[in-house]
């Protein structure tokens with residue numbers, strides 16, 4: 001199988017990055033992780049890039065034209081899929097138009113419910129019965145693009161923000177690879 005090249009954008013822990021690197025080693029997984037982009041120079045996730053000898057780019061989002069720098073690297077590595085995995089910055093319209101239909105994001109709720117930040121606090125406050133995660137295409141609206149994969153679980157009476165986050169992340173590790181397979185099927 002000829003694999004396409006993927007780039008993973010992170011800002012923090014990078015457990016989804018770790019999982020995608022592992023998955024991409026499977027011979028029939030459609031992409032390989034060729035590049036990692038982080039807006040945070042101290043993101044723990046960068047260690048997975050280093051450990052696996054994957055080139056990484058640390059960007060300073062305060063510098064002008066930082067997206068141009070990213071695009072230059074994406075072209076250099078012939079990237080056909082961008083996965084936002086805990087990337088905490090908004091992607092500009094201009095950037096989106098360069099990579100239409102090629103950017104996907106993971107969000108820790110059952111979209112369209114609970115877009116934006118602090119999802120677990122709001123989910124508990126709202127006394128939801130179910131929650132989960134969503135992989136969706138990225139468009140100019142925050143957490144608004146077409147849904148590719150969603151996975152859910154029932155919330156228990158003793159769940160708290162930490163347990164919800166843990167359970168959601170376990171589903172994320174299944175949902176992200178599944179969405180990538182679906183895209184290239």
Ligand code: GRF
Pocket residue numbers: 010012013014015016017045085086087106107108133169172
């Ligand atoms: C994930 O829970 C994802 O839903 C959210 O950010 C988190 C990133 O986690 N967008 P990690 O850095 O992959 O561990």
